[in-house]
Amino acid sequence: MVDIRKVDNNMALKVAVIGCGGIGNTHGPIYLKHNLSELIGYCDILPERVEKSAARDGVKKWHSVQEMLADVGKDLDAVSVCSAGADNGGDHYQPTMECLEAGLHVLCEKPICNNIVHAREMVAKAKEKGVNLGINLNHRFTPPSEKAKEWITSGKLGTPLLMNMTMWIGNPNETSPWFHIRALHPHSLDIMRYFCGNVKKVQAFFNRSPKADSPDGKRVCWSNVQVNLLFENDVVGHLTGSYDTNPAHNLERAEVMGTDGRFVLENLYEELTFYPRHSMELTVMKNSIMGGMTSFGQTFDKRIARWLEQLDAKVPYDEIEANGDDGLAVQEIIEAAKTSWEENRVVTLGE
DSSP states (O other), X not given: OOOOOOOXXXXXXXXXXXXXXXXXXXXXXXXXXXXXXXXXXXXOXXXXXXXXXXXXXXXXXXXXXXXXXXXXXXXXXXXEEOOOOGGXXXXXXXXXXXHHHTTOXXXXXXXXXXXXXXXXXXXXXXXXXXXXXXXXXXXXXSHHHHHHHHHHHHTTTOSEEEEEEEEEOBOOOOSOTTHHHHHHHHHXXXXXXXXXXXXXXXXXXXXXXXXXXXXXXXXXXXXXXXXXXXXXXXXXXEEEEESBSOXXXXXXXXXXXXXXXXXXXXXXXXXXXXXXXXXXXXXXXXXXXXXXXOSTTHHHHHHHHHHHHHHHTTOOGGGSTTBHHHHHHHHHHHHHHHHHHHHTSOEETTO
């Protein structure tokens, strides 16, 4: 688990959190306790939410980004953008652009933005202003994920050939037809890119599960999806996603096969197993000996810690882990999957 003990550090990065929903109230206390950051305050357009968060943590409160920037903009180093909006990303664009324009580093919740044109503008603005844009693609920030990546990089698997990714959770949300893939699968697609690189072709199939009380007898959102991917290195990938499982039986599994073996990563942080091609001797690494994570919530600690460490070390944009380019890349895949289904074709990215 990440050490987030607060120490006396006059050089701590001064940060604020925009959005005081569940995610904002996860980011804030981590900044409050981490030894590389000083939480200055919270910003939210809903007075009752921001007042509660600010009072709990003994920090400032603002009701707009403009008010925040006018008050402490010259003192801030970075912000977390944890607003929600349509498909959980509709309200990311405006506060991110305002903070980037002000010269602040921004850690934006996923999805980077569900409007692909706006997402591209966010990345371009960060590069124009010479500041860092990170995306909270926190599923890659676990010890087993990092070990699996090391196995790929070191050649333990040989030449990668295939990848299967499964992410099933129970979520009754019906905000829009594309809520499922836009809100959930930035995570799964980021894990696939983390292990196998950039994607060049996308094909997708969707369906909606039955729902008795809806006008047409089905869910509003496309609650199940199968996505076929062809990576630039010719790895063939497959994603199976669903919002229709029992919440007690959530599943996240990543499997990569190469010429010399394959690994299976179970439920993000629980267990990593290597299956060699020419031997029956398995390598099994349990969570208890790989960081001892006990909950999904601890991935936020890990991700924010890495963000702060990299800002403190003045790491350039291109070296920021899970940066804006990564967030944009998974959103381009999601939009290509939508196009593939609507137009019944394989989509080449960048066409």
